[in-house]
Amino acid sequence: MADATIAIRTRARWAARTPASRRGLVIAIILHVAIIGGALAMFFPFLWTLITSITPGANLTSTPALIPANPSFGAYAKLFSDLPFAQVILNSLLLASVTTAVQLFTSSTAAYAFSRLPFRGQNVVFAIYLATMMIPLQVLIVPLFVELKTFGLLDTYLGALLPTFASAFGIFLLRQAINQVPRELDEAATIDGAGHFRIFGQVILPNIRPALATLVVFSFMSSWNSFLWPLIVLRSPQLQTLPIALAGLQGQYISQWDVIMAGSVVSILPMLALYVFAQKYVIQGVASSGIK
Amino acid sequence: MTAQTALVDKAPQFKHSQPVRDTARTSRRAKYLLTVLAFLLPSAIPLAIFVLGPMIAAAWVSLNQWNLLAPMKFVGLGNYVGLLQDPQTGSVFLNTAYYVAGYLPLVYFGGLALALALNTALKGRSLLRGVYFLPVITSWIVVALVWRWLLSPSNGIVNTVLAWVGIQGPGWWTDPAWSMPSIILASAWKDLGFVMVILLAGLQAIPTDMYDAAKVDGAGPWRRLISVTLPLLSPSTFFVIIISLVNGFQVFDQIYAMTGGGPDGSSESVVEQIYDFTFRYGRAGDASALSWMLFIVILAVTLIQIRGQRRWVTYG
Numbered sequence: 001m002a003d004a005t006i007a008i009r010t011r012a013r014w015a016a017r018t019p020a021s022r023r024g025l026v027i028a029i030i031l032h033v034a035i036i037g038g039a040l041a042m043f044f045p046f047l048w049t050l051i052t053s054i055t056p057g058a059n060l061t062s063t064p065a066l067i068p069a070n071p072s073f074g075a076y077a078k079l080f081s082d083l084p085f086a087q088v089i090l091n092s093l094l095l096a097s098v099t100t101a102v103q104l105f106t107s108s109t110a111a112y113a114f115s116r117l118p119f120r121g122q123n124v125v126f127a128i129y130l131a132t133m134m135i136p137l138q139v140l141i142v143p144l145f146v147e148l149k150t151f152g153l154l155d156t157y158l159g160a161l162l163p164t165f166a167s168a169f170g171i172f173l174l175r176q177a178i179n180q181v182p183r184e185l186d187e188a189a190t191i192d193g194a195g196h197f198r199i200f201g202q203v204i205l206p207n208i209r210p211a212l213a214t215l216v217v218f219s220f221m222s223s224w225n226s227f228l229w230p231l232i233v234l235r236s237p238q239l240q241t242l243p244i245a246l247a248g249l250q251g252q253y254i255s256q257w258d259v260i261m262a263g264s265v266v267s268i269l270p271m272l273a274l275y276v277f278a279q280k281y282v283i284q285g286v287a288s289s290g291i292k
Numbered sequence: 293m294t295a296q297t298a299l300v301d302k303a304p305q306f307k308h309s310q311p312v313r314d315t316a317r318t319s320r321r322a323k324y325l326l327t328v329l330a331f332l333l334p335s336a337i338p339l340a341i342f343v344l345g346p347m348i349a350a351a352w353v354s355l356n357q358w359n360l361l362a363p364m365k366f367v368g369l370g371n372y373v374g375l376l377q378d379p380q381t382g383s384v385f386l387n388t389a390y391y392v393a394g395y396l397p398l399v400y401f402g403g404l405a406l407a408l409a410l411n412t413a414l415k416g417r418s419l420l421r422g423v424y425f426l427p428v429i430t431s432w433i434v435v436a437l438v439w440r441w442l443l444s445p446s447n448g449i450v451n452t453v454l455a456w457v458g459i460q461g462p463g464w465w466t467d468p469a470w471s472m473p474s475i476i477l478a479s480a481w482k483d484l485g486f487v488m489v490i491l492l493a494g495l496q497a498i499p500t501d502m503y504d505a506a507k508v509d510g511a512g513p514w515r516r517l518i519s520v521t522l523p524l525l526s527p528s529t530f531f532v533i534i535i536s537l538v539n540g541f542q543v544f545d546q547i548y549a550m551t552g553g554g555p556d557g558s559s560e561s562v563v564e565q566i567y568d569f570t571f572r573y574g575r576a577g578d579a580s581a582l583s584w585m586l587f588i589v590i591l592a593v594t595l596i597q598i599r600g601q602r603r604w605v606t607y608g
Contacts (some may be wrong), residue, residue: 039423042485045438046426106335113331116551117324128597129335133538134590135350136563138570142360143349144342156389163342166335171488176527179607180497191520196327210493217489221429231439243431250433264434271429278304 046268054260075262082252083245084238089266095157095230096223099164100257104212104217107170112200114171115178116186126175133168137228141157145232155235164223170215177211213278221271242267336597347587354580360509361574364508371581375568381582383557384565387588391474391479391561392540398480399536400529403487408517410488411495421488428485436549439478465551468558479546491594494528495521534597560588 017025051077053075055068079085113119114126144163145154153159181204205212227243234240246263356364356373375381405422410417427435442449443464451461465474498521506516522529544563547553553560553568562582569579 031409032414035406035414035420038406039420042427042481043423045435046430048432049430075593106338109331110335113328117328117331119328125332127598128344129339130534130538130594131591132339132347133586134542134594135347136542136544136566136583138544138563138567139350139580140343140346142570142576143346143353146349147342147345162338164343165338168339171335173531176531177493177497180494180524180527196331200331208497210496213495214489225429225431230362234514261434264431267431268426268429272422272426275425275429276418279418279421282567 020079049261049268051263052257053265055258057256057258063270075256075258076266078259079262079266083249084240085245085266087238088240088242088245091239093226095160096220096243098157098161099223100216100219102161102165103167103170104215106166107174107215108205108208108212109200110166110171111174111178112196112204114175116199116204117196128166129171141228141232144229148233154233156233156240157239160230160233163229165225167219167222170219170285173215173218174208177208181207209281213281217271217275217278220274224267224271298383312376338596350580351584353576354579354584358576359574360405360570360576364577367577371577372585375578375585377583380557380565381585384562387472387559388541388543388561391543392537394473395479395483395540395543396533396536398476399483399487400482400532402480403532404491404529406484406488407491407495408521411492421492425485426489427482428489430482432482432545432549433481435478439474439481440550443474443477460522464554465559468556471551471555471559475543475550478550479543482546483536487536490532491525491528494525498524523606527607530597530601530605534594537593537597538590541586541593 031056048190051068052075054071056070056074110129114122114129148154148159148162151159153162185203185207186199189203193250226241227241227247230241231244231247246260246267249263250260330477353364353366355366357367360366385408410421415418443451444463445451445466446461448461448464450464454461462470465471502520502524503516506520511519542563543561544567547559547561547564548567551559553564563586566579566582566586569575569582
């Protein structure tokens with residue numbers, strides 16, 4: 001009875017729609033199906049990681065069951081008992097936070113110079129900045145190692161951090177964002193008597209909040225996941241970072257995939273939280289910015 | 293001369309009308325230069341010491357024979373000549389170009405579609421954005437495992453599904469003809485979220501009254517996309533294309549984790565070769581020479597892009 005009324009009502013509503021709005025509805029449904037289907041495909045490997053991490057004795061010779069027979073969080077307990085895991089996470093957090101804060105500063109100032117302070121040879125200098133991204137890290141490692149050894153910075157956080165202090169990626173990202181900010185805003189501030197430092201702080205930075213939030217995510221992520229350089233610089237166990245500890249696990253628990261996957265879950269979750277938080281900030285940032 | 297007039301003077305459109313003495317002009321110029329330096333040095337110093345320095349050192353290494361242990365032996369351009377005569381070098385550059393040509397359109401158009409879709413008033417869009425970002429933050433070690441399993445020729449999901457509709461799936465990463473497509477597919481899948489995030493930030497920065505104005509002028513959704521969204525998004529698009537090119541030419545992690553360059557070297561990229569030279573064969577000189585060759589290729593491609601941007605990138 002109730003079903004029949006709903007069906008009648010739905011049909012009536014469908015008939016009441018104009019052809020254009022019918023088409024709109026169909027497009028919206030197709031879009032939703034496509035985007036949710038895609039999301040499932042994106043989510044699948046993570047789900048698989050999650051399931052493997054709670055399947056005791058999981059191995060990769062068989063296809064993992066979608067519902068583990070006797071799920072257990074033993075692998076997570078093992079992470080914390082067999083490794084100085086809390087210490088390792090703290091180390092990674094420290095390095096990633098410092099890198100992110102410093103990169104925000106060095107990237108935004110340089111981006112402002114490239115976007116708003118014309119000087120002779122600016123294009124050449126910018127090309128040199130970009131060029132620093134174009135040589136593989138694998139080749140820079142050896143000279144960098146020799147250099148930090150000369151400075152006496154091996155096995156120190158400073159040694160791990162210094163090469164990450166400026167990022168051409170971040171500078172380029174923010175320069176593009178600043179180029180998008182209408183110059184009328186600068187001019188208005190200039191008439192009000194603002195200098196470059198004030199225009200930078202009070203006009204430009206608030207207007208590129210989406211790009212700044214994006215840079216926070218990527219700076220933090222690149223430090224959080226960086227492997228080769230910390231592995232070579234940081235020798236003492238108490239200085240170790242998360243990816244290195246996880247790589248150690250892979251050697252140690254060669255056949256215990258539940259432990260390895262538990263480690264990956266632990267390494268992914270903080271990044272996901274940061275991303276969700278940054279997304280909120282992006283939306284708020286635009287709502288309160290001065291762009292008209 | 294007050295600081296304010298000095299600053300006003302810098303903007304060309306507010307040029308002083310009365311003549312200014314030369315000394316005042318020189319000191320203003322010096323002040324301006326100091327401002328430029330104040331903004332640039334925080335990034336220029338670390339880049340010069342920790343990237344440019346090692347790059348130049350690598351250029352010196354490329355002129356030597358060096359196994360990282362014994363003292364270097366100067367060979368001039370010998371490493372370059374040797375590499376250019378080795379057919380393997382052409383093959384790794386071709387493989388890398390194949391990767392870039394397949395990866396770039398997939399990841400750009402996919403990421404753009406995703407960003408546009410997730411910038412609409414879709415229900416649960418922040419959750420969906422998070423899900424699409426998951427592969428970006430997952431390490432290649434895990435992603436490679438999953439994809440090798442998905443694309444397994446005998447019992448992988450993809451070939452199983454293809455078999456249902458009567459298609460005999462290829463050998464994917466076990467087949468020299470399909471190893472690169474497999475890597476391209478997995479890479480595009482992993483990096484879609486990256487492109488989405490950059491383009492979303494660009495979309496968020498487009499002022500809404502631009503759309504209102506276009507609507508008033510009678511522009512439909514398609515017209516608004518072509519005439520408002522894409523031009524205003526072009527600085528972000530330019531960024532995504534340059535970064536994807538630069539990273540694409542340096543493709544390594546996924547190849548290392550998925551195929552190790554095989555089968556039969558069919559997926560061996562330039563950086564994979566550089567890695568093998570350094571850490572497997574102890575040929576640091578050859579590794580550095582190959583790196584500099586790659587550097588020149590990437591630089592040339594990027595400069596062409598920068599030249600071409602005038603035609604299609606619009607800034608505010």
